Amino acid sequence: MKTSIATVSIGGSLREKLVAISRAGFDGYEIFENDLISSPMSPEDIRSLSDDLGLTIDLYQPFRDFEGVSESQLARNLKRAAAKFDVMKRLGVDTILACSNVGTAIDPSDQLAIDQLGKLSEMAEFFDVKIAYEALAWGKFVSTYDHSWSIVQAVNHASLGLCLDSFHILSRGSSLDKIAEIPGDKIFFVQLADAPLMSLDVLTWSRHYRLFPGEGAWDLPAFVLAAISAGYSGPLSLEIFNDTYRQGAPTLTARDGHRSLKTLEDETIGISSSHSQTSFKNLDPLPLLQVPRGFSFVELQPGEGDQLVKVLSALGFELAGAHRRKAVELWTQGDARIVINNDLTGTQAELVGVGVEVADIDTLTERARSLKARLKPRDIESGEEELVAVEAPNNIDFYFGELTGVNPKWSSEFASLNSKSSQETALTHIDHIALRQPWQRIDESVLFFRSIFGLEIDDGQDIASEFGLVRSRSLVNKDRTIRLALNVTPTGADGRQTFSDHIALSTVDILKTAKLLRSNGLHVLRVPQNYYEDLTSKFEIDKDRLKEMQDFDVLFDSNEDGNFFHFYTQPIGSLFFEIIQRVDGYDGYGASNAFVRLSSQRAIDVKGLVK
Template identity: 50%
Template sequence: MRTSIATVCLSGGLVEKLHACADAGFDGVEVFEPDLVAAPQSPEEIRALADRLGITLDLYQPFRDAEGVSEAEFADVLRRAEAKFALMRRLGMDTMLVCSNVATATVDDDRVSASQLRRLGDLAAAYDVRLAYEALAWGRFVDDYRRAWRIVELADHPNVGVCLDSFHILSRGHDPKGIEEIPGERIFFLQLADAPALTMDVLSWSRHHRLFPGEGSFDLSTFIGHVLRAGYGGPLSLEVFNDTFRQTDPGRTARQALRSLRWLEDRAAERLGAEVPAGLARLPAVRPPAGIDFVEVRGQDTTPVEVVLEQLGFDFRGRHRSKQVRLWSQGAARIVCNEQQAIGQAPAVSAVGFDVADPGTAARRAGLLLAPPVPRRTYAGEEELRAVAAPDGTEIFLERGGVWVDEFEGGAAQSYDPIVSRVDHVNLVQSWESFDEAVLFYGSVLSLEPRPVAEVAGPAGLVRSQVMQSADDGVRLPLNLLPAGQRGHAQHVALACRDIVGLAADARARGLRPLPVPGNYYDDLVARFDLDDGIVATLREYDLLYDRDTAGEYLHFYTPTVGGVFFEIVERRGGYDGYGAGNAPVRLASQLAADRPR
């Protein structure tokens, strides 16, 4: 289906926005009136630019306070409308959004509103313009799409139809199934937006917190299924008001937006099954990764990281035959230390490799979702590893687990029964401008599912955490959004083990000094969980942290931070599925204290 986006979704001037939308691959745009009013270009120049860029101008919006008014006020509505219709003719546009009245409505009567929309339709017809009437969630009298449709039915004018907006419908909890009762030809336009689950007034929620599909909590695939079953054949358009998007690069935001629509089309097609209409885009189907195959740490000097790995019992498995890269492993946990092209860089997580069943298909899916490819020089006899860049720049490798290990030479074979079994999770810190995009990226490209958002109190403010996880828990990616200016935190790699006390004792014997845990923490453990004194004494001795839920227990400890990375050792007992969130404030405070100059 055709794709469109409202210019209000992007930062910059109207010309810059049109270029960004065309470059991303959108078919058309909604022109947000303030963008046109502020533009130095004439309507004719905007129209000519759109023609050169190969995009259509699909919707002029918004026209406000049009119905439910007195006859005296309606005369001014007609005057304003005619001026806009003449402007639309100059732009070459044929559809205008008419919002339900918020400010000037005084008559709560569907027949009056229908009569006024009918007369607006007569005037619009003279300019070959259609009117798409939309129920705003905060409309004075009309705030439900079903009532908006009743008014359009009463108006009974070929130039008057409805606009359906997912935010206005789903934010109010209205049942979207009734959309299927509206004839498809009377649905003149469709606007889509996701949003987080918030408890606040709908106007503020709408103006500041909308998201692109796949980034929030709305069930948009079911919503769009109702619209398509009704017979709608127009564009799928995004209208997202968001403070972050208004401050970020419009080209990047436009690509993020189109990724969200392609993902949504695919989800909707999957949901519709045999009912899927022609033209609804599909993506190559991929299963979520089976696990995390490796984590790469890059820096000018990764020696301090390798010292920590050796203290944790990892084996040096060799140097790469053609690259300045070294491999350490224990069990199925592999850490690659890369000193290439890292002059002046402190060690930090730079790449994560995922074990996927079909790397070629996974890479094609990522390409269709506009994930930037990462070039990698490959010599004869080396595996061709495919990689794309995540929003924060982390390189995401899509490959069959371990097929590249033989390219490392000169190391020792694993000579003992490993205590560490695999990478449990990788915690990736996100900046404010990439957090929501990262949720969409990992959900769409890797088919991971978001878990409920959690907020953790740290010494510098709340830390927002969104876990992206596979259904079988083989892959866990917590994404953390930190308060501005917070120090003492880095990305980290969590390693699963079968005997954390034994590993902690062995690591200490090799010289590891774990992140210290204050004594007050252990006093609090006794009050929280009524643990045996012997257990608490062991936890205290090895700086272990503890959590428990109805399914099981979680024991973990942290290494010191090296550059921008540290390691967490975890032991999950029973069916525990969390991350010890209650312990995060203790860890953050301890890291902050360790980071202070002495």
């Protein structure tokens, strides 16, 4: 379907916004009145620029506080409307958004609103424009879409129809069922926004916390399905009020918005199988999802010195081979693979790449390209595996490759690949990876992993730290063989030591592993005695077991599904490792212990990580 976005959704001047909207791939846009009024361009200039950029102007908005007013106010409102209609003709836009009155209405009776909107519709017919009437969720007398539809029906004028806005409908918890009763040709416009679930007044919620589709908690595919099933065939348009988006780069925000709409179209197709397909011929499907089946490897920059190698050795990893032509090493233990890229010359150890296993590389590549992800083909020569990477919003590369047999294809590029470990193996596989996120790009990251890789939003947590709350969101595949924790560090946090990426490695016996790794010379993150004294007040733990846990700085969490044991290495540059054991069906990350870890990391004086 045709894609559109309101200029209020992104930052910058009007010219910057329009260029960004065009480059992102939108077909058109809604012009927000403030953007027009504050622009040095005339309406004719804006129309010409839009034509040059290949954009249509789909909606003029907003026209506020018209109906339900006194006769004298109505006269002023009609004069104001005539001026707006004239500007619309100069811009070349034929539809205006009229919001239900929130301030100047004096009479709650529908009849007054019907009579006055009828007069507005007659004026619109004279100017050859249309009015999309929208029920604002905080409207004074009209605040639901079914109420606004009853008024539009009563006016019964060809120039008056509805605007259905997902925020105003879903924020009130309104049922979508009545949309089916609205003829498609009376739905003049559809606006889309997602949102997190919040306990706020609806006006504040709307003005500051809207999100692009797929970044929040609402079922927007069901909303779009309802509108299309009713016969709507116009643009799908984003109207997003979000302080963070407007502070970001216009090109990035517009690209993210377009990605969200294309993903929403694809998801709507996915739930439309039980409906007549004739209504959905304008929806554009994406290449099929290729949900990752597991982690293939992580790629690390070693930093200066040999601390990373020492820590990997102490963790029980072995050098499995060196790449045949690159300064790259493969370290393995169980099904966990760590690639050290010695061609990278940064001064500190850092996570730079993550490899995942998929069924079809080509299809995933096409999907990523369709969603305008930044593809980064791998440097390869004849006989080497073609790994494709996409750059995530936090600048970490995510590679995708196919798994064949026990080892991935690319592992054959490493000479002297060891098939059998010479030491006791304690760790089995990568359980999850936690990634730091720039505060202004966390929602973009969620959409990135949902839309390209098909990961599902699992949960969200706010974790206390000495600098403030760390906002955390988790994404997983269905089988939980892929788990990503996205962590937003507090604004103003100094240094990278406390807020780092980390790799969680699984074991089947946490205390046995802790003893083994301690004997290997691994220094772990120390846990205060107060933690263990408090633990006894929360859980019934055998005294001897608790003593062992304290001796080896093992933390504990439990819920109705099972138990969770974990401990951490001390930081290595901007990353650290976590060793975990899940017991029974425990599905979390030990978030209740995160504040202890953050405090301990903040307190340490790093003088060497391994004996």
